[in-house]
Amino acid sequence: MKADLFDQRRLLELQAVDTQLSQLAQRRRxxxxxxxxxxxxxxxxxxxxxxxxxxxxxxxxxxxxxxxxxxxxxxxxxxxxxxxxxxxxxxxxxxxxxxxxxxxxxxxxxxxxxxxxxxxxxxxxxxxxxxxxxxxxxxxxxxxxxxxxxxxxxxxxxxxxxxxEASSTREALAINIPDRLVELYERIHAKQPIAAAELVGRRCGSCRIEKPPADMIPIRSAPIDEVLRCEECGCVLIRTELPKSGPAPLASQDELKKYQ
Ligand SMILES: [Zn+2]
CATH class of the missing domain: 1.10.287.1700 (Helix Hairpins)
Structure with missing residues (x-):
């Protein structure tokens, strides 16, 4: 699946709100x-x-x-x-x-x-x-x-x-993410609490498993708009670090802030 990296990154915001909602539900329970x-x-x-x-x-x-x-x-x-x-x-x-x-x-x-x-x-x-x-x-x-x-x-x-408040934030966020990306996220989220996570270095932000350097080659060379999945936990892996090569990211950090 292909999706604008900026839209992919919005999944992290959606994930943060969902984590907050599940913590609130847990507090209530x-x-x-x-x-x-x-x-x-x-x-x-x-x-x-x-x-x-x-x-x-x-x-x-x-x-x-x-x-x-x-x-x-x-x-x-x-x-x-x-x-x-x-x-x-x-x-x-x-x-x-x-x-x-x-x-x-x-x-x-x-x-x-x-x-x-x-x-x-x-x-x-x-x-x-x-x-x-x-x-x-x-x-x-x-x-x-x-x-x-x-x-x-x-x-x-x-x-x-x-x-x-979190529910209305979630609604506003979801509206601004392409439907098929949200659908993919929801499908994964139905099975596990973390459906989208940041790739930090070689580590998946969800399962915390560090990928062997060899596995990083296809990840690093994947087109910027390629939707990547963690092979270990299945979550959507979001690249937040700037790639060393390949096309420039679609949104700069300043642009991202504007939407937050
Ligand atoms: Zn993982």
Whole structure:
């Protein structure tokens, strides 16, 4: 294939943009696989679950405490009634004996209930402290998650902006390269990341393999508009150094700069 050397050299610019685009895609993939955000979300979820469980446990305890308090109230009321009956003087001796025995049993019951209540209150206090601690951790986890989300959003924004810019640069570049040269480049690029590389001395810029001097003879003597391929990796080899002989390059370095 023949193509203007200036157009061939534009493939290097196309290659540079494609390399940039694939690096951006890789950055995006790495970001998607980054566990920081998922870990922060998971931690917040776990802490919220823990807070909900503790809140539920506290509500259960409050109900237990209320139940015990109601029972204490009943016992107290019953004892008050018994004492009133005893004080009324209307009770018989046998009834008094019964009332006395009931009062003792009510006092024991009240003692047990008050012990239970105390134990429940202590448990409540412990749970309350634990819940406050978990709520503090929830707030911290929210901040961590918020930061992680903001950081990710910022990075995605950067990647998207750079990708959009590189894509439009690529489009503008491709328009200015003959179709068949772009097609050749695309065919190679579909198979390997580097489809066009500079020939530096005797070394291919893609596979980095140095060509034996004998192989350089046909390369050096090839017409300037001949599209060369690396025999090792198959990429388009672009001659950027001025040939020692043969026709002059089609574009000078200054002219090249003008198009960059
Ligand atoms: Zn090569």
């Amino acid at each position: 790495k970001l998607d696989a980054d566990p920081v955000l998922a870990t922060a979300q998971q931690r917040l979820r776990a802490l919220n679950d823990k807070a909900a469980n503790l809140t539920g446990d506290l509500a259960d305890l409050d109900r237990d405490i209320e139940r015990v308090e109601r029972e204490v109230e009943l016992v107290t009321k019953r004892a008050d009634g018994d004492r009133a009956r005893m004080a009324s003087g209307a009770a018989t001796a046998k009834e008094l004996e019964g009332l006395q025995s009931e009062l003792e049993s009510l006092a024991r019951r009240q003692g047990t209930l008050e012990d239970d209540e105390l134990e429940l209150m202590e448990r409540r206090e412990g749970l309350d402290a634990e819940l406050n601690d978990v709520r503090r951790q929830v707030e911290e986890a929210r901040v961590v998650l918020g930061d992680a989300e903001a950081d990710r959003g910022r990075q995605i924004g950067e990647i998207d902006a750079e990708t959009a």
